[in-house]
Amino acid sequence: MATAEKAVAHIELEDYLVLENANRYKHEYVAGVLYAVQGDSAQGMGGGSAVHADLIRNIGFALHQRLKGTPCSVKMTEMRLRVDAADAMFYPDVIALPACAGPRGPNWCLGRAAPH
16 A cells, blocks of 8 residues: 655745744744744654753863854854755754854855844
8 A cells, every 4th residue: 555645735935934924833844845943843852851941052062162252153943044055944952153243244254044
C-alpha cells in the first residue's frame, strides 16, 4: 500500500512575512514552505525544556563575554534571521550580529536580520 503524500502549498517570502507578523505562533520559512516552531501545530516544540533553555542562556552568555568590547551584539530566540542563499527565514536560538550598517540599517551584513 502506498503512503499518502502531504500536499504542500508554497508561498512567497513577502506573504510569509505578512502572515508571520500577524500570527501568534512562530514559523520558519524554507523555499516557500512553512514549518511550525511554536504553538499547537509544532507538536510540543513550543516551550522547550529546561536543559534547552540552559543551553541557550549559557551559549548566549559565553558569546556575550567573548564579544565584549567589539561592535557585535548577541541576540537570543526572538530574532528572525533571513538567509538569502537558502531562501529561508529562521529563529535561531542564539545569534551574534556585527553592529555594521548597510543599505537597510543595522545588522544588515550577517545573513540579514529580518524586519519584525
